[in-house]
Amino acid sequence: MEIKQDHIRNFCIIAHIDHGKSTLADRILEKTGLLTEREMQDQVLDNMDLERERGITIKSQAVRTVYTAKNGEEYIFNLIDTPGHVDFNYEVSRSLAACDGAVLVVDASQGVEAQTLANVYLAMDHDLDVFPVLNKIDLPSADPDRVAEEIEDVIGIEALDAPRISAKAGIGIEEVLENIVHKIPAPVGSSDQPLKCLIFDSLYDSYKGVIVFMRIFDGTVRSGDRIRFMANGMEEEVVEVGYFGAGRFIPCDELSSGMVGYITASIKDVREARVGDTVTSAVKPCKEALPGYKRVNPMVYCGVYPADTRDYPNLRDALEKLQLNDASLTFEPETSLALGFGFRCGFLGLLHLDIIAERLEREYDLDLVTTAPGVVYRVYKTDGGMIELTNPSNLPEPSEIDYMEEPIVSAEIMVSTEYLGAIIGLCQERRGIQTGMEYIEETRVLLKYDLPLNEIIYDFFDALKSRSRGYASFDYEMKGYVRSELVKLDILINKEYVDALSFIVFKDSAYARGSKMCEKLKGEIPRHLFEIPIQAAVGGKIIARETVKAVRKDVLAKCYGGDITRKKKLLEKQKEGKKKMRQIGSVEVPKEAFLSVLKLDDE
Amino acid sequence: MTNKDKKDIGIYVHIPFCVRKCFYCDFNSQVPPSEDTVFFYTAALLDEIKASAGLLEDRKLSSIYIGGGTPSSIPSSCIGRIIDRISSHIDIDEDTEVTIEANPGTLTELKIKDYVAAGINRVSLGLQSAVEDELKALGRIHTFEDFKKNFDRLYWGGIENISVDVMTSIPYQTQESLIKTLDEVIKLRPQHISAYSLIIEENTPFYDKLRYGLLPLPTEDESYYIYKLAQTYLTQNGYRRYEISNYSLEPGNEGNKEEKDYRCRHNLRYWDRGDYIGFGVSAASLIGDHRFTNTKDLNEYASDPGRIKQEDLVLRPEDAMAEFMFLGLRKTDGIRCADFRESFDTDINEVYGKVMRHHVDRKLAAFSGEDEERRFFLTDTGLDLSNVVMSEYLLY
Numbered sequence: 001m002e003i004k005q006d007h008i009r010n011f012c013i014i015a016h017i018d019h020g021k022s023t024l025a026d027r028i029l030e031k032t033g034l035l036t037e038r039e040m041q042d043q044v045l046d047n048m049d050l051e052r053e054r055g056i057t058i059k060s061q062a063v064r065t066v067y068t069a070k071n072g073e074e075y076i077f078n079l080i081d082t083p084g085h086v087d088f089n090y091e092v093s094r095s096l097a098a099c100d101g102a103v104l105v106v107d108a109s110q111g112v113e114a115q116t117l118a119n120v121y122l123a124m125d126h127d128l129d130v131f132p133v134l135n136k137i138d139l140p141s142a143d144p145d146r147v148a149e150e151i152e153d154v155i156g157i158e159a160l161d162a163p164r165i166s167a168k169a170g171i172g173i174e175e176v177l178e179n180i181v182h183k184i185p186a187p188v189g190s191s192d193q194p195l196k197c198l199i200f201d202s203l204y205d206s207y208k209g210v211i212v213f214m215r216i217f218d219g220t221v222r223s224g225d226r227i228r229f230m231a232n233g234m235e236e237e238v239v240e241v242g243y244f245g246a247g248r249f250i251p252c253d254e255l256s257s258g259m260v261g262y263i264t265a266s267i268k269d270v271r272e273a274r275v276g277d278t279v280t281s282a283v284k285p286c287k288e289a290l291p292g293y294k295r296v297n298p299m300v301y302c303g304v305y306p307a308d309t310r311d312y313p314n315l316r317d318a319l320e321k322l323q324l325n326d327a328s329l330t331f332e333p334e335t336s337l338a339l340g341f342g343f344r345c346g347f348l349g350l351l352h353l354d355i356i357a358e359r360l361e362r363e364y365d366l367d368l369v370t371t372a373p374g375v376v377y378r379v380y381k382t383d384g385g386m387i388e389l390t391n392p393s394n395l396p397e398p399s400e401i402d403y404m405e406e407p408i409v410s411a412e413i414m415v416s417t418e419y420l421g422a423i424i425g426l427c428q429e430r431r432g433i434q435t436g437m438e439y440i441e442e443t444r445v446l447l448k449y450d451l452p453l454n455e456i457i458y459d460f461f462d463a464l465k466s467r468s469r470g471y472a473s474f475d476y477e478m479k480g481y482v483r484s485e486l487v488k489l490d491i492l493i494n495k496e497y498v499d500a501l502s503f504i505v506f507k508d509s510a511y512a513r514g515s516k517m518c519e520k521l522k523g524e525i526p527r528h529l530f531e532i533p534i535q536a537a538v539g540g541k542i543i544a545r546e547t548v549k550a551v552r553k554d555v556l557a558k559c560y561g562g563d564i565t566r567k568k569k570l571l572e573k574q575k576e577g578k579k580k581m582r583q584i585g586s587v588e589v590p591k592e593a594f595l596s597v598l599k600l601d602d603e
Numbered sequence: 604m605t606n607k608d609k610k611d612i613g614i615y616v617h618i619p620f621c622v623r624k625c626f627y628c629d630f631n632s633q634v635p636p637s638e639d640t641v642f643f644y645t646a647a648l649l650d651e652i653k654a655s656a657g658l659l660e661d662r663k664l665s666s667i668y669i670g671g672g673t674p675s676s677i678p679s680s681c682i683g684r685i686i687d688r689i690s691s692h693i694d695i696d697e698d699t700e701v702t703i704e705a706n707p708g709t710l711t712e713l714k715i716k717d718y719v720a721a722g723i724n725r726v727s728l729g730l731q732s733a734v735e736d737e738l739k740a741l742g743r744i745h746t747f748e749d750f751k752k753n754f755d756r757l758y759w760g761g762i763e764n765i766s767v768d769v770m771t772s773i774p775y776q777t778q779e780s781l782i783k784t785l786d787e788v789i790k791l792r793p794q795h796i797s798a799y800s801l802i803i804e805e806n807t808p809f810y811d812k813l814r815y816g817l818l819p820l821p822t823e824d825e826s827y828y829i830y831k832l833a834q835t836y837l838t839q840n841g842y843r844r845y846e847i848s849n850y851s852l853e854p855g856n857e858g859n860k861e862e863k864d865y866r867c868r869h870n871l872r873y874w875d876r877g878d879y880i881g882f883g884v885s886a887a888s889l890i891g892d893h894r895f896t897n898t899k900d901l902n903e904y905a906s907d908p909g910r911i912k913q914e915d916l917v918l919r920p921e922d923a924m925a926e927f928m929f930l931g932l933r934k935t936d937g938i939r940c941a942d943f944r945e946s947f948d949t950d951i952n953e954v955y956g957k958v959m960r961h962h963v964d965r966k967l968a969a970f971s972g973e974d975e976e977r978r979f980f981l982t983d984t985g986l987d988l989s990n991v992v993m994s995e996y997l998l999y
Contacts, residue, residue: 529965529988552827554990555800555847562615562873563887564926565894565916571929574994 003076005258006186010078010215012095014123015105016113016473020135023167024105024176025081029246031173032065032077062201062213062260064243069181077180078244078260080200087349089122089477090296091201094276096122097292098200098215098260101129101184103176104157108134108142108164111150112440114414114473120155131183132159133176138166154440187217187258194286195219195227197279202270204324208240210267211249213260214279218286220256221263226282230289234272235282236265271327296328298346299407299478300353300373300457301390303334303500304360305342307367307591312341318364319343322356329356334391338500338584339369339594344391347373350457369582369594372503375453378405378481392502395488398539406484407453410435411476417443419468426467430455431506450479452506489514491521492535492542496585500594510538517597518546524593526577527551532587609663612693613872616648616667616685617883618674619901622709626742626812627773629804632672633901640901644884645681647905651882652688658880658890659693665877666700666869669723675705679717686721695722700868702727702766708745710753715760725764725867726757727797732773733784740774740819742808747787754791764865766795771833772826773801774819781829782836789840792858794865796842796850798833800826834983846874847933847986874930876923876946892918920947921998924954928996933989937968937980951979958995967992 015021061081068074082095096102102123106116123130132151134144144164151159163179165172189196201213221227225238242251243261255261267273275296278289306315319331330346347353353373360366377389380402389395411432415423427434427449436448451460456476464472487510491501501521505513514536521534525548536544556567581588620636621628633640667689669682682703686695695701702725703718718726732738733747757765767788771781788796803809803818812818821829838844841856845866854862872879880888881897884904888895894916898904918926924947931938943951952959959979962968967985971978985992 529991551988551991553800553830553987555830555987556990556993562879562881562889563885563896564873564889564930565887565896568926568929568997571990571994571997574990575997578994 003256003259005189005191005256007073008076008078008187008258009101009180009184010080010099010187010258010260011101011103011180011184012080012082012099012123013103013105014082014116014119014130015135016107016110016115016119019105019107019110019113019116020167021105022081024103024133024135024165024173025079027167027170027173028077028079028177029063029065031177032067062244063246064260065246067177067181070178075181076259080260087299087347087351090294090348091275092119093122093126093292094198094200096126096128097276097290098198099126099128100187101131101180103180104130104132104151105135105167106132106147106151108137108144108147109139111147111444112154112414114412114446114475117155117414117446118412118475118477120157129184130157131179132157132162133179134159134162134164135167137164138169138171150441189217189257191218191220191256193218193257194284195221195225195279195281196286196290197221198290199273199275199277199279201275202273202327204270205264208264210270210273211262211264212267212273212279213262214255216255216257216259216261217290218257219281220254221279221281222254227263227265227279228282228285229273229277229279230285231274231277231293232272236267238263238265240264270323270325274327296348298328298330298376299349299453300347300375301344302347302353302373303336303339303342303371303391304331304345304357305336305339305369305371305500307369309340311366314364315343315360315366315368318360318366319345321364322359326356328352336371336393336500338498338582338589339371342369346390367591369500369591371500371594372597373457374503375407375457377407377486377504380404389504392488392504393499395504403483404486405481406486408450408479408482409453409456409476410479411449411451411456411474413447413449413464413472413474414440415445415447415468415472417445419471420445420447422467423447423464423472426460426463427451430460451476452482452484453478454504455506487538489517490537491517492533492537493521493525493589494532494585494587495535496587498584498589501597510536511543514538514544518544520596521593522546522548524596525587525589528587530586609661611665611872611877612659612662613666613668613869613877613879614664614689615869615879615881615883615886615888616669616674617881617886618669618671618677619644619884620671620676621673622676622706623742623744626740626808627801627803629807630672635676641677641681643905644901645677645684648685648882649688652685652692655880655882656692662693662878664689664693664695664699666872667695667702668869669701669703671704673706673709673729674703675709675714679714679721682723683717683721686723690722700725700764702867702869704729705753706743706745707750707753708743710756712756712760715753715756715762719761724762725766726762727766727768727795728754728757728793729768730784730788731768731770732776732780733787734775734780737773737775737780737784741770751787751791754793764795765793766797766867767791767793768797768799769833771798771800771829772821776821776829777825778829778832781832785833785836785840789837789842792852792856794852794859794863795867796837797848798837798850799848800830830987845935846870847989871934874933876926876930892923894918923947924949925997928955929993932968932979932981932985932993932996935980935986937978940977940979941975954998955996962992962995 013021013025063079065077066074067077080095080099082092104120120130134147136142137144148159148162163172163175196218197214197216199212199214203211205211221241223238223240226235227238228235240251241255241263242249249262276293280286306312323329328348331343334344335341357368357370361368374392379387379389381400382402413423430451432449432451434449438446440446464474485507486504487507489503489505489510491498518534518536527548529550531550532548534546535542581590619632621632621634624634701723703723704727706729730750731741731743769784803813809818834844837850841853842850843853844850851865852859878890884897884901885899886897940951966982968981
């Protein structure tokens with residue numbers, strides 16, 4: 001089939017989490033015949049088990065399908081699925097840049113949420129044509145008229161004639177497909193121009209090397225062409241070009257302007273084909289790269305250690321393998337007195353960290369100890385130098401520090417007025433500075449805050465959910481660095497300094513954090529035959545203390561009827577438990593102690 | 604073979620029935636059983652004893668222990684038949700210690716008469732506490748009065764060796780209330796007292812209550828003081844602590860003018876790793892280096908008591924050595940180093956020298972005696988922390 005450029009539709013679906021993005025994507029694929037019902041596995045686009053379980057998209061995906069419209073014409077649909085979490089905002093922006101339009105899915109009972117807004121604004125920033133779809137109209141609580149009005153009021157796009165659908169029940173899907181044909185523009189650009197493609201994702205394959213996902217804006221690319229990656233100047237010969245079938249790669253002869261597809265070119269490392277880079281011809285290059293490319297840097301760092309020290313080489317192998325497919329994951333070896341050999345790893349955010357840690361444990365069968373995640377602080381030294389601090393243990397002596405800066409984000413929180421007070425309170429506790437407040441409706445408010453990143457990386461989202469009974473939604477983006485009064489909080493167990501438990505904290509929060517940490521650790525460190533002081537210190541000064549009392553009695557009851565095996569099992573358990581402990585001085589500390597301090601706020 | 608050359612053996616008989624389950628008990632028992640169940644179970648026991656006759660051949664019977672559950676809850680005729688069956692395969696002489704566990708709420712004069720006639724010479728009475736509120740909280744079916752009445756009946760019925768169980772760290776207990784319980788017990792001069800700390804086991808009403816914070820247990824500190832108080836108080840009143848939780852009336856005291864050793868011979872057999880054979884559902888046996896356990900399923904057991912001794916576990920030398928230590932060290936006089944050499948043909952220092960020294964350095968253990976009589980035992984502190992200490996004698 002010959003592909004006419006004006007019969008191509010490149011689009012994505014944007015939505016707040018759980019508003020039905022993936023379900024709608026699946027329905028579109030099903031209705032256009034790409035998948036028979038038998039082939040349908042729920043949510044085809046979310047490939048990883050983890051994605052399915054968490055119900056969120058982690059990596060970008062793309063798929064091509066053909067739709068025969070009511071006017072009898074065949075249209076090529078390229079559906080690009082975008083990651084659905086703030087950690088991956090840059091990837092989202094690049095995926096959007098690869099599209100010409102977006103389908104906005106809004107839950108017909110919940111209405112506009114923080115992510116809805118953030119995603120719409122992001123799409124509009126990329127000049128995408130957005131049309132809304134009201135989903136879940138089969139729910140008893142659905143109120144499509146109200147939500148349509150809300151979309152018009154809040155977002156300012158036409159919504160009264162928006163398709164009213166239920167992706168789950170398969171209601172109204174045809175209408176969505178017709179809307180895609182008529183409301184999303186065909187790609188512009190010309191095959192006669194020099195090649196200009198946007199990388200929106202890449203994937204490492206052990207046979208093909210790196211598979212580069214691209215949107216072609218101008219020109220044509222075929223196998224054998226010499227191409228150039230404009231950010232790093234690397235040149236390669238194209239080995240294969242193709243497009244995306246359902247869960248597989250389908251080679252084709254060429255990709256030309258307006259199309260979405262992939263190339264391979266014996267590239268070994270995903271970091272050589274970075275998301276956002278422009279690919280052009282090495283022979284006849286385009287003049288300018290596409291705008292918007294940037295190198296994303298990790299925002300959150302933590303130490304990752306094997307629970308069993310012998311697993312260190314396995315952990316390194318596993319991290320290397322994960323990095324093959326994840327250009328934003330960084331790691332370098334570090335050594336902790338308490339935890340032995342491990343790695344300081346950098347992540348885009350806490351979700352990214354969670355996902356990597358979970359994949360390491362699940363796919364590579366590793367038992368991990370992770371230290372408290374921290375953000376990147378800027379330490380300005382008295383000698384005029386500046387260091388970006390990713391490991392609290394490396395903080396210079398106080399006398400060498402002139403001042404420090406911490407990263408802040410601008411956040412948008414959507415909350416119903418009922419919980420407004422609670423959420424404002426939370427933001428204040430977390431050192432937030434209010435920058436705006438808008439009433440979306442009578443009962444819903446959009447709060448804008450600047451918040452220090454280190455105040456939201458741990459448990460802000462959980463706290464937000466619990467204080468609003470789930471009725472608040474939240475989105476943020478990096479804003480920059482501001483000067484702040486920061487100190488390093490150290491923990492001493494039985495007078496021994498435990499490097500793995502140190503972290504940087506706002507000066508005025510040090511006492512509260514320190515007390516809470518001591519309290520938590522007290523609950524996690526088993527009683528020993530001697531008393532164990534647990535202390536929190538700032539700059540050598542003890543600010544909080546708890547004591548794990550000495551165990552004085554630990555006795556087996558009688559042996560019923562000479563059943564020795566049962567008693568022996570108890571002793572074995574006692575001995576086994578000991579083996580899993582980390583030795584800090586003469587104190588045995590269980591893995592759980594290191595993890596417990598990650599969850600300090602039990603709201 | 605003369606009697607003297609025969610190797611000793613002990614017999615345990617398990618009666619898995621109770622009138623009601625106590626709130627702390629996770630033991631495999633039927634409450635309350637139907638008459639038929641008791642009848643079939645007894646028949647099965649008789650079959651098992653018969654089928655095991657070979658194991659009793661050329662042995663000298665040192666003790667029988669009928670435990671449970673609540674052995675006194677079933678008809679005394681059943682107990683009689685069981686002892687009869689045993690005696691048809693192995694001699695029960697006047698030296699043989701024959702114990703039955705009894706709940707004060709289930710004894711009658713008639714039952715006691717039958718027990719004595721059957722050859723029972725020791726009764727272990729489960730009192731647990733002399734304080735009514737504490738008894739109720741434990742889910743016991745008897746009162747303190749029931750206990751006193753039956754203690755007298757046993758005494759006048761001719762049982763000259765009575766043991767009383769008391770519990771520490773139980774709901775509502777205080778140091779004062781423990782003294783009250785101990786005073787009441789000591790007044791009666793039983794030959795033996797067991798003082799166990801309550802342990803909360805999973806799958807018991809107590810476990811659930813504890814999880815919901817509804818169990819009024821003494822605080823950890825109070826619990827420790829109660830536990831130590833029991834030791835001091837009993838010791839001061841003429842009872843010798845010979846094992847972590849067991850006390851016997853010392854010779855020369857009122858009630859033991861004849862200088863008899865009232866330590867429980869059957870239980871000592873467990874700590875000394877002497878041979879014993881267990882009859883009944885879930886009963887355990889040790890014969891040489893074999894540990895057997897019967898099925899825990901009552902129906903399975905009753906349907907085929909002849910196919911006994913499931914789960915035949917052959918102890919490796921390192922298992923046996925660890926047992927030697929963690930069982931022997933439960934006794935206050937600990938282990939005799941020469942016994943280790945005799946049992947394993949290895950010097951104890953080669954295997955445990957390092958850990959023994961470590962425990963001595965930390966005052967958790969000590970040595971006594973010289974050469975052949977050299978013994979190694981846990982100090983009071985070591986006994987208090989016996990779980991920690993003993994786990995270090997496991998060899999893997």
